Amino acid sequence: MEAAAKCRPKVLVTNDDGIDGPGLRALVRVLVATDLYDIRVCAPYSEMSAASHSVFWPRPVAVSQVEIEGATAYAVKGTPVDCASLGISNALFSDPPDMVISGINKGINCGYHIVYSGTVAGAREAFLRGVPSLSISYDWVGGKTSVDDFKIGAQACIPIINALLTDMRNGTYHQGSFLNINLPADILHHKGYKVTKQGISTITVGWKVVSPTTHGGKDSSTTNMNVHSATGETMNKPSMPKEVFFNREATGYQICKEEDTDHAALQQGYITVTPLAALSNAEIGACAYYKDWMLHAVPAAL
Numbered sequence: 001m002e003a004a005a006k007c008r009p010k011v012l013v014t015n016d017d018g019i020d021g022p023g024l025r026a027l028v029r030v031l032v033a034t035d036l037y038d039i040r041v042c043a044p045y046s047e048m049s050a051a052s053h054s055v056f057w058p059r060p061v062a063v064s065q066v067e068i069e070g071a072t073a074y075a076v077k078g079t080p081v082d083c084a085s086l087g088i089s090n091a092l093f094s095d096p097p098d099m100v101i102s103g104i105n106k107g108i109n110c111g112y113h114i115v116y117s118g119t120v121a122g123a124r125e126a127f128l129r130g131v132p133s134l135s136i137s138y139d140w141v142g143g144k145t146s147v148d149d150f151k152i153g154a155q156a157c158i159p160i161i162n163a164l165l166t167d168m169r170n171g172t173y174h175q176g177s178f179l180n181i182n183l184p185a186d187i188l189h190h191k192g193y194k195v196t197k198q199g200i201s202t203i204t205v206g207w208k209v210v211s212p213t214t215h216g217g218k219d220s221s222t223t224n225m226n227v228h229s230a231t232g233e234t235m236n237k238p239s240m241p242k243e244v245f246f247n248r249e250a251t252g253y254q255i256c257k258e259e260d261t262d263h264a265a266l267q268q269g270y271i272t273v274t275p276l277a278a279l280s281n282a283e284i285g286a287c288a289y290y291k292d293w294m295l296h297a298v299p300a301a302l
Contacts (some may be wrong), residue, residue, distance in 0.1 A: 009165050011037045012087040012097035012126075015105065016051055016080045016118025019043040019066060019073070023104030023138060026150035027157075031101075032070030034158065040097060041066075041073035042087035044080060044118075049107075051079045051118035053125070063092070080122035088131050099165065100126035103136030104150050108182050110263040111201030111256055114276070120180055127178040128278055132168060134160070134179040139266060141185045153183040156190065156271060177275035182266045194270040199261030206251040209244060 011031060015024045024043055031039050045062075061078035063086070074092055076083045080102065088096045102122030109117040119135050126133035138145075138153050160181065167173040180198075184190050257264055262272045 008036060008038045009099065009168075010040065010093075010095070010097040011161075012040045012042060012084070012100045013071075014041070014043045014080055014083045014087060014100065014102050014122040016044065016048045016102075016122065017106055018047045019045060019075045021047070021106065022147040023106055023136075023150045023153075025068070026147070027101065027104050027136070027154045028068055028071055030151060030154035030158065031161075036162070039071040040087060040093060041068055041071050042076060042083045042092060043073075044083055045075040045077045048079050048118050050116045051081075051121065052116050053081055053121040054079050055081050055085070061086075080118040081125045084122045084125040084133075085129070088126055088129055096131060098132070098168065099161070100131055100133040101136065101161070102126075102133065103138075103181075104153055104183070105135070105137035106140045107137060108139045108263070108266060109135065109137040109180060110182055110266060110272070110274075111199040111261070113202060114180065114198060120276070123178050123180070124276070124278060130175075132164060132173060132175075132178070134164070134181060136181045136183065138183045138187070139185040145185055149185075149187050152187045156183065156187060157181060160193070160273065174275075177277055180262070180274045180276050182262060182272045182274075184266055184269045184271065186269060187271075189269070190271050191269040192271070194265045194272055196260055196262045196265045196270075196272045196274050198274055198276065199256035199258060199263050200254075201256040201261070201263040202254050203250050204252040204254055206249055207246045208249055210247045212243065212245045 013024060013028055013031070015021050017023060019041065028039060028041060031037055056078045061076055061082050063074050063076050066073045066075050076086060084100055084102070086092055088100065100123060102119050105119040109120050114120050119137055123133040123135035136153070136157055138150060164173065255263060262274045265272045
């Protein structure tokens with residue numbers, strides 16, 4: 001039994017919703033329940049949504065061990081990329097993981113939204129370092145979905161995780177990409193698994209003026225009062241220019257309706273499996289276009 005335990009694949013779990021995120025906790029519980037993996041967790045101390053591929057550089061990040069049943073877990077005061085990077089290094093664990101799973105995110109990561117996603121970035125960082133990885137997100141719809149759905153979603157991903165690990169053992173794993181998985185809102189009645197390409201769907205954003213006190217800001221329009229150290233007289237100190245606070249808010253979704261894209265298939269009820277590379281390449285023909293364009297744009301430089 002002990003020998004078998006030592007042979008279990010080492011799986012590192014991270015996310016961008018924070019170490020207490022319900023999606024991460026459900027995923028870890030499901031992975032532990034299979035008794036197939038050695039589970040490690042290295043996730044942000046608090047929510048780091050939309051952190052993209054940012055890192056805390058060059059300042060250090062604080063790390064503390066936390067209790068998660070069946071796993072060795074650390075909370076990191078850093079970004080998802082910091083967490084993935086730490087988790088696959090030898091700084092926290094004695095050896096690197098066989099696979100990194102980032103998620104389950106509370107909200108989808110499809111189309112152009114992938115660029116902003118800290119969840120996808122956690123998997124991407126592992127991919128950049130040569131560690132097989134996947135990101136998982138759930139189409140959370142307020143009032144229609146519940147935290148219990150994360151468990152169902154995690155269970156639906158187990159066949160994919162096992163198949164990838166089998167490919168790794170057999171030497172047939174596709175190393176040129178990592179997988180971005182999105183789970184439909186009605187995960188219990190999903191229509192199956194569908195391989196898709198990244199579309200161009202994106203959230204449209206608006207901005208609204210808000211009160212500075214709403215978000216803990218200080219009203220800088222008030223006059224600063226100083227007392228002269230010699231005379232004791234009160235003097236008016238010129239105030240700083242008044243700040244205006246704006247809050248970002250989602251106003252809608254621009255949808256790509258191509259049948260083979262991630263968002264379209266997700267809305268049809270499929271679990272979408274989208275291979276991603278480190279960077280999004282320009283559309284086919286762009287290089288040829290710009291080679292010709294450059295001849296006319298800066299002919300003296302050629």
